[in-house]
Amino acid sequence: MNEIGDAYYQAAIAYFESQQYEKAVESFIKAYAYGVYRKEILDHLYACFIMPNETEFRKNYEENRKNLLTVPYEELEIDFIPVSDSKYYLFHRPSEEFIGFFQLDDTSIMSEEIDFESILIADYWDFRQILPFMKERTWDTVYIILNEQAPRLASFFKLPRFYELYMKNAVIFDKTETMKLFFEEYSDFYLPKKVLAPDEQYDYILNHIHRKRIKYSLQxxxxxxxxxxxxxxxxxxxxxxxxxxxxxxxxxxxxxxxxxxxxxxxxxxxxxxxxxxxxxxxxxxxxxxxxxxxxxxxxxxxxxxxxxxxxxxxxxxxxxxxxxxxxxxxxxxxxxxxxxxxxxxxxxxxxxxxxxxxxxxxxxxxxxxxxxxxxxxxxxxxxxxxxxxxxxxxxxxxxxxxxxxxxxxxxxxxxxxxxxxxxxxxxxxxxxxxxKDEGLKPYMTLDSRERQYVDTVKLYIESGITGSMLCILYIERCWKFFHLLDLALIYYPGYFNENYAAKEEVLEDAKRRVEKNIDLLERYTTSEEREDLQRKINEVFLEFREKK
Missing domain, CATH: 3.90.550.10 (Spore Coat Polysaccharide Biosynthesis Protein SpsA; Chain A)
Known part of the structure; x- marks a missing residue:
């Protein structure tokens, strides 16, 4: 086994000397996993990759955490080994183990279309597990509860542009109780409807707050x-x-x-x-x-x-x-x-x-x-x-x-x-x-339907509609007038039989009214436009007269 570890170690040295730094780091980590030259490997990685960037990591952390985090920099548990501008290998100091790598996105995961819903993420330290859920949609807000995971999750804030890429819509709570107090005190903040957590306690907590809000909210x-x-x-x-x-x-x-x-x-x-x-x-x-x-x-x-x-x-x-x-x-x-x-x-x-x-x-x-x-x-x-x-x-x-x-x-x-x-x-x-249908309603009569379309046209004119658009809207209202009368003739023929001998007489009366009401448009249309309306009204009349 140590022969394999030795081989990885020697390969790492060769890669490093030829400035193939990513391959060098990968080989050092593999050798470390086999238990060989562990102190030398850590000393080398810290001296060549971590410490030269320490000032930058600290600067990134202060810029990224803004008002989201209170964890002191010295308490962060994960160190990052950069092998490119966007790829970093992770080393967990308390366990003295390498825990994979993280690749920064090129652009922010936020989109212009922000979702209505929010998500609550609790008790996860590994941002690589969290990120796919954050990318499901552009959540309105991402609420994160740290609890015991704070020193590890907060470590990711050492990475460049971390806030800009991932945290613009985040609110971070140091512990569960803080989250509860926040949502109980400030009921105008909507409760997250999706929860990502190792157990179901947060579903119960949010449901309890929901019940209190709908029963006892004094705000x-x-x-x-x-x-x-x-x-x-x-x-x-x-x-x-x-x-x-x-x-x-x-x-x-x-x-x-x-x-x-x-x-x-x-x-x-x-x-x-x-x-x-x-x-x-x-x-x-x-x-x-x-x-x-x-x-x-x-x-x-x-x-x-x-x-x-x-x-x-x-x-x-x-x-x-x-x-x-x-x-x-x-x-x-x-x-x-x-x-x-x-x-x-x-x-x-x-x-x-x-x-x-x-x-x-x-x-x-x-x-x-x-x-x-x-x-x-x-x-x-x-x-x-x-x-x-x-x-x-x-x-x-x-x-x-x-x-x-x-x-x-x-x-x-x-x-x-x-x-x-x-x-x-x-x-x-x-x-x-x-x-239950109790017969023809007052608003269904011919007189009422005429008033409805005429009053609509008056609103059109008052709103500044003129010319060809007014004519198009007028003929559309006329068609609707005939259509509604046609339905009334089908479902309530007895009403019209009192005043008209046949369906055609009803439609002819409607046509006369529509033609007369063209006068409403005189100041807002040309004579040519009104003449064209006469022709279109006749077409509408013929359409409904010929219906069976």
Whole structure:
């Protein structure tokens, strides 16, 4: 055995003399493992590789540790043998053993797309084991607990650019108790959802802190990321079920659930149960009387503390297992003002497609104005507040589209200046069972549908849209007008039979109204553009007249 060790030792000397330093160090380490010339090998490596760089290592350590570490340099247990600008062999002084090598990355592991989630790493000293988990994604924060591993893990901070490459998003605790006190004292810091540790104690610790936060937190909740808004009226049982399902989430400081009760006369006991829930995430507010759908939605949005908010009907249920995916989507798409989070159901959710960005302008406007169903629409609240859009909605309360579909108008106003994201898979919502169909609703009549499209066009004009874009949007509203009438003729033929002899008469009346309302565009379009509109209106009329 010593013959092999001697051979490695002699090879190491030869490599060193020929300035093949990496091969020399590798051979010295192999000889050391065979137990030969151990003192001579250490003396040589320290004299030629470690001590000449000691000043640099100490300088690196002071630069890298910043406010993360308090371990004195003299207590660090691992020394590094450089064989290139990025490759270092490790020697553990207390055990007097070589423990492999470490290769520095060329660039920082941080990317521009920062994840919503954080990770907790505890009781591991070997940064080489930790690094693959840090590279899984660009974590929002990497929390590290040192405990007894401090002298070894901290040694890696002696390496050049270590902070810049790996530690920009790190928070380091000297011991477990410090971590517990931090998260208990500062509840606005989100708990890490992934844990890397040798045992399960940290999962129990974090879950215990989570339970305390949702039951007993006395701090103001100033760092809410997502407000889940549920305007509700006379459906307390369904609202209670929706809230209870969201409360199954393992998020605490990240979310809030706002129930805005519009002066309900029914299911008061269930609403009272919501109001009395011992969960700091749940906020209940009640109007003294029914102030209308628009005002209830506005009040819910006004109450939101979150950076983002998402609307939900009290009939629908959140699929909380998919919430992490959407928190990431919100965070990584801060340039978007509107988000369509998908759902599954028979009536109100479109089939889920791939994630798709509609850039602000024409396509985003069309997508936003046509998202009639409220559940799943998310908003960048800073954009709403900066543009005073809730006050805008109140000022336009007499506009029937604002009154009936406030979310559509918010979508439109934001689509003028920001992108809209259709989120695709996976779904965030499960459509609830709707109320029994009691016949044609007032907003489905021909007169109401006309007012809806006319008032939408008025908002377009007021927002500065003119010329060809206004004409395109006008004809799109006309097509929607005919489409909704066509659906009403299919499902509620009796209503129209009272006033019209045949379907064609309804469509001809609609065509006359659409042609007359072109006058709205006179000051904002050319005569040629309006003449072209007449032709396109006739094409839309013929399309629906010929439908069977």
């Amino acid at each position: 103001k909740r100033e760092n809410v990321f997502l407000s889940i808004l549920i305007p509700s009226y006379n459906r307390g049982g369904k609202a209670l079920s929706a809230v209870e399902e969201i409360c199954r989430s393992n998020y605490d400081s990240e979310i809030e659930i706002i129930i805005s009760d519009n002066g309900s006369e029914l299911y008061k006991e269930e609403y009272q149960t919501i109001q009395q829930m011992r969960d700091t995430r749940v906020r209940y507010q009640r109007n003294h009387c029914n102030r209308g759908f628009l005002e209830n939605v506005i009040r819910a949005l006004e109450a939101a503390k979150g950076k983002y908010a998402v609307l939900s009907s009290d009939e629908d249920m959140m699929l909380v297992k998919n919430l992490p995916h959407y928190l990431n989507i919100f965070k990584k798409n801060q340039e978007c003002g509107v988000f369509f989070t998908g759902g599954i159901g028979m009536n109100n959710f479109a089939p889920l497609e791939k994630e798709n960005v509609q850039y602000h302008g024409f396509k985003a406007i069309l997508a936003g104005i046509n998202q009639n169903y409220m559940t799943g629409i998310g908003y960048n609240m800073e954009m709403i507040r900066r543009r005073a859009l809730l006050e805008y909605m109140r000022q336009h309360a007499l506009n029937i589209m604002v009154d009936f579909y406030p979310h559509c108008i918010l979508n439109f106003k934001l689509a003028l200046v920001s992108d809209l994201l259709e989120c695709g898979q996976p779904p965030l919502w499960l459509e609830g069972e709707g109320e």
